Amino acid sequence: SKRLSLSGLLFSLFQEIGRVLFLESSRLCKLQHSRIVSAAPSMATKFPAFRSQLVFENRQEEQMPAAKNKLITEHPFNHAAEIFVPAPSSTLDRIRNQLPDGAVYFRADVPLANFLRTDFIDNHLKKGHLHGVTAGCGIDREDCAALKPNGDLLLSLTKETFLELGLEGQASSFQPDSRHLVSIDLTAPHCRPGKKYYKRILWCLSDRLQLSYSFIFVYADRGAELGQRLSQDLGVECKQCDVQTTCRSWRQVRVPSLASHVLQHPARQSRSRRTVAREAVSSNAEPSSGTPGDNTGSSTSDTAAEDDFIDATLVFQEWLGAMMCGINLDDPVDSFTSSLKPPESVQPLAECTSIRWTGCLTVQSISKTVSSLRSLIASGDLPWASLSVWGFPDSPVSWRSKEHGWRQSGDNHYTAVLLPHGRYWLFATSPPP
Numbered sequence: 001s002k003r004l005s006l007s008g009l010l011f012s013l014f015q016e017i018g019r020v021l022f023l024e025s026s027r028l029c030k031l032q033h034s035r036i037v038s039a040a041p042s043m044a045t046k047f048p049a050f051r052s053q054l055v056f057e058n059r060q061e062e063q064m065p066a067a068k069n070k071l072i073t074e075h076p077f078n079h080a081a082e083i084f085v086p087a088p089s090s091t092l093d094r095i096r097n098q099l100p101d102g103a104v105y106f107r108a109d110v111p112l113a114n115f116l117r118t119d120f121i122d123n124h125l126k127k128g129h130l131h132g133v134t135a136g137c138g139i140d141r142e143d144c145a146a147l148k149p150n151g152d153l154l155l156s157l158t159k160e161t162f163l164e165l166g167l168e169g170q171a172s173s174f175q176p177d178s179r180h181l182v183s184i185d186l187t188a189p190h191c192r193p194g195k196k197y198y199k200r201i202l203w204c205l206s207d208r209l210q211l212s213y214s215f216i217f218v219y220a221d222r223g224a225e226l227g228q229r230l231s232q233d234l235g236v237e238c239k240q241c242d243v244q245t246t247c248r249s250w251r252q253v254r255v256p257s258l259a260s261h262v263l264q265h266p267a268r269q270s271r272s273r274r275t276v277a278r279e280a281v282s283s284n285a286e287p288s289s290g291t292p293g294d295n296t297g298s299s300t301s302d303t304a305a306e307d308d309f310i311d312a313t314l315v316f317q318e319w320l321g322a323m324m325c326g327i328n329l330d331d332p333v334d335s336f337t338s339s340l341k342p343p344e345s346v347q348p349l350a351e352c353t354s355i356r357w358t359g360c361l362t363v364q365s366i367s368k369t370v371s372s373l374r375s376l377i378a379s380g381d382l383p384w385a386s387l388s389v390w391g392f393p394d395s396p397v398s399w400r401s402k403e404h405g406w407r408q409s410g411d412n413h414y415t416a417v418l419l420p421h422g423r424y425w426l427f428a429t430s431p432p433p
Helices: 002-038 040-046 089-098 111-114 118-125 159-165 195-207 222-236 299-324 364-379
Strands: 053-058 077-086 104-111 132-135 143-145 151-160 179-185 212-218 240-241 244-253 272-277 279-281 352-360 385-392 413-418 425-429
Touching: 053 299, 077 089, 077 299, 077 364, 089 352, 089 364, 104 111, 104 222, 111 118, 111 151, 111 195, 118 222, 143 212, 151 159, 159 179, 159 195, 212 352, 299 352, 299 413, 364 385, 364 413
Parallel strands: none
Antiparallel strands: 053 272, 053 425, 077 352, 077 385, 104 212, 104 240, 132 143, 132 212, 143 151, 151 179, 244 352, 272 279, 385 413, 413 425
């Protein structure tokens, strides 16, 4: 009986110890949770919401002709383009043969040392202005490369690859501690067989470190003629690919009304910049007269008119983006899940059409598309038209052949809304330098 009573006492003791430990652990968990909740505001200040910049331009065609539009000509690496018009598809039939349908580009796995071949440089870089970009490489975590239209080979390398390769370069503007840029002018006079510069690069790319990537190529000139010799001169198998075309149509669409005060708003050569964070839009527009940053020449009424104009264009841009994404703003949606609203001022129901090209598009084809749309607007067949162009998100270069980084999403695209009388609006998510 003594042994049983001792065993019962020990069991009760261990049971009480377990209960105390459980209660203490629960108290510590609640205390830790309260500390995390109380620290939430300070954590929000350390990790603010991503910020993006929207550049808007309201211009007259004479200020920047479409054929010489720097935003088009200085953005050579174009992955996709889409036109959107408030008209049936039959309206575009008369210019369909001028659009990028039937365009081709090339894919190939190329060792970087093969770019130094003399036949390739003479026949494709100097004559055809061949340019290309790596495919399937993350610009924020992997090695990437681009062959620019001027014949420069740009390598965006991780720190390990850069140190092992042994070529001169500079630190990246986006990741200075972990990424470096190496630029090689393949068309320079000193980049010829027998030159020391040529021998050094060839040795680094073929003997020291054999780098090979999957490239997408496109010709700026004489592509149909020179593309047949690309595999032979580059020393690898090159696959010809067709640009994919997708057509969509909408019926009974509520198109936002472009009121007369919006269409007649004076075009200005200065840029209006908008920095967008979450749902707030803050204005930082340059004045239309006087020195930059001087608001003495702007009256209150002018500022209010400018704000109304910007609000109208942002509403139009939001509606246009929703249409191209296949979102119907007229469908009832809970305000908790979406803040998108249909436009308040609309035109009579209309039929809309869009055509999208995906692959690798040349600057020349995009410029020709703008000119064709402009002719339809001038003839009265279209009230307006939009052209959206998307660049490659992981391209190491973007506008003006300047360095490009991933930032938050790799955005480097723009939308041009062509209006009557030579007017156009320009939206760019990542502004040119």
